[in-house]
Amino acid sequence: MTDQTLPAAPARRGRPGYDRQGLLHVAVETFIDRGYDATSIATLAARLGLSKSAIYHHFSSKEQILAAALDEALDALEAALPPTAPGGSSRRLEHVLREAVHVLVARLPYVTLLLRVRGNTDTERAALTRRRAFDRRVTALIEAAQQSGELRTDIDPRVAERLIFGMxxxxxxxxxxxxxxxxxxxxxxxxxxxxxxxxxx
Amino acid sequence: MTDQTLPAAPARRGRPGYDRQGLLHVAVETFIDRGYDATSIATLAARLGLSKSAIYHHFSSKEQILAAALDEALDALEAALPPTAPGGSSRRLEHVLREAVHVLVARLPYVTLLLRVRGNTDTERAALTRRRAFDRRVTALIEAAQQSGELRTDIDPRVAERLIFGMxxxxxxxxxxxxxxxxxxxxxxxxxxxxxxxxxx
Structure with a gap:
């Protein structure tokens, strides 16, 4: 991540500033560059050129910023797997894989942050729980497609899911x-x- | 990684101790658990129940321990891609993929450490250079197998290599x-x- 990828500060009521989304974007880049633990609200304020209270106007705590960032990635991933998608299980699997790549590309820093989560806080554990539920739904899709004869049955569906999402x-x-x-x-x-x-x- | 995976301290000349390989193994586990930067020779000595000088008997510095650990992973990976393997490019590719999985499983902590290297020191940069050379050789194999008609040509061989090794x-x-x-x-x-x-x- 380079500063090049930061959005230009959007004009707001005639003076430079960040809306909630712009602030979130810079916070995520900073978490990725320096690590979440090493980043304080003061660090973010300095990087944004804002006062700490200007950040607290949008987020009540650093953990709330992290939660919003992880939601951004997880909401998009979950939307990639709608329960009512048309077609057989193999078509639905193809759809979710394709969409997951698009989510990753469109929300690269948010997904990067999600992949670094190790479960050190309640927010991180909640994100891991949602991510595991998503993985189980994809695994169930692979299993259904194996049972209907669309996919090979000589690979454990859980291993297949892990390898494909590892890729x-x-x-x-x-x-x-x-x-x-x-x-x-x-x-x-x-x-x-x-x-x-x-x-x- | 749990302590369960640590080898029992091998007996040496009648008193408890570690040979070079046993010491390396514990150092790698510690680097993975705590991070390389946060681990000192004193940390390792405490974890091993050895004096610092007992460690210096085997390695001249922490960086030399890291170099030995990364060599362990890289030597094995490079051996997976012998220049004289029999068969076509696709068979050679199959061979290197299969062997890379075996190397990863047999040397899990060493490969884990290699994958965390970010190029912060000369030792890390040298390891990344060797890793990239390996990746280029696999990419060349994919390209050769595409040219001989064994593999599909509608995917960039560099992207294919990255996706497969990502998996x-x-x-x-x-x-x-x-x-x-x-x-x-x-x-x-x-x-x-x-x-x-x-x-x-």
């Missing part, structure tokens, strides 16, 4: 929004690899 | 040596996913 999550390590790979191409690559593999024809 | 590397996040999945099964799963995908034949 998707690893994208945060190298993806650059200004790189050659578009989100659409990357989503095609992930779905192609996960469902049909690299082998020709 | 392999993610195994360190959840693999437990005492779990249900054997290294052989896991290697089959990874090779199957990467080459032929989840979809039923």
């Amino acid at each position: 998707i999550n690893s994208i945060v390590e190298w993806y650059r929004p200004d790189g050659r790979e578009s989100a659409d191409t990357l989503a095609d690559d992930v779905v192609g690899l996960a469902l049909t593999g690299l082998r020709a024809g | 392999i590397n993610s195994i360190v996040e959840w693999y437990r040596p005492d779990g249900r999945e054997s290294a052989d099964t896991l290697a089959d799963d990874v090779v199957g996913l990467a080459l032929t995908g989840l979809r039923a034949g």
